Amino acid sequence: MTKGPVRLDVAVGYAVPRKGIPAAASFRKWVAAALTGRIRQADLAIRIVGAKEGRALNRHYRGKDYATNVLSFPAELPEGLPDGVRLPLLGDLVICAPVVAREAREQGKPPNAHYAHLTVHGALHLLGWNHEDSREAECMEQLEREILARLGIADPYLDA
Template sequence: MSRPDLSLSLQFADPRHKALLPRHKVLRWMRAALELPGEITVRIVDAQEGRALNHEFRAKDYATNVLTFDYSHEPVVVADLVICAEVVEQEAQQQGLDVAEHYAHMLVHGVLHAQGYDHEEDDEAELMESRESEILLALGFADPYAAR
């Protein structure tokens, strides 16, 4: 099955995990979640920038794993994903995951948000988590929602 085109800008404000995120892998992981062509910027940030953005745009005073700023769902998905390196690393360690595997999950999660998926309501969360599991399993990763 062919995947939609993706124009990707990959930025490392925090370069600590740059070696774990080669462009070809990031493209593969994100394209697996895309349902339409996309123009997406991914910015890997430190905790300070992640916290400032989460505070400014969500009124939450902490750094979170991924923030999605979606601007268009169709005919082209246009979005910015901001991923906090420190949070991804901490969560991977707490969950016993490889850091790159957790990045793959956060990228898939962010791309689904960019297309309008959400997890605020139980039925929406079930649909989004099911889609994430399906994509990550197809990519060769473990189901992030299976009991560990």
Template structure:
């Protein structure tokens, strides 16, 4: 079972409910046959920018930050915690509008993207990025959400 702790420290319209967050996490973790725990923290611009600066040395907010859990080196220590996802709601809303995507579809994509980072996937080089994007596309298709990497034309909006 996948357990998520949702921390809403920023209020805004269009945020997904806990059941949607759970469904998206479950979809991304369906092949993982073990219990997991994930924290999903929904924040505003200021907290996202502070974390992005501190942990990535990048200025400004970002849509999601993933913090994989690093277990201490203690004999017998066990934890189901995969890590934390910090989602910046205003950045997601702006991106969805700019890209002409339904807001909740973009939330689903970003949550799945973050979970894949917690599992060790990245997009540093082209081959890894393609692998990660293909997984995202498959998971989103399972949720009947279109490929987020396709360009949306004006007549499709």
């Protein structure tokens, strides 16, 4: 664990109309909550996409032919980076707005709470957290619960 607030550079891009989607400041707050105490400095990008782009990315990178809620792309930094590239690059998150809206409706959750959960979840993936087996999943889910509770957001895994 590191001490003090994380220095963040979070770029948020919207490839879909903004209606019903949180502001960039909210995404930055959620990323900060996930990363504070775990890393000192981070640069990352979040792109909010539609179903077509979400599906294409999921198919290309994961071999799954459907749009998913969040994709995490950890940065792989080559040696000899060009001038002007700032470190540490943490990676990118892609959040599919129609999937998030549908899941929030189906699960009876406020959309902002679901966006917060998926942002925290994706940021933890960028740090190397995974849920490939039940032990990893349990640890990651507990960490997500703690981070979201500090933000005043209910346990996302209740009745999930």
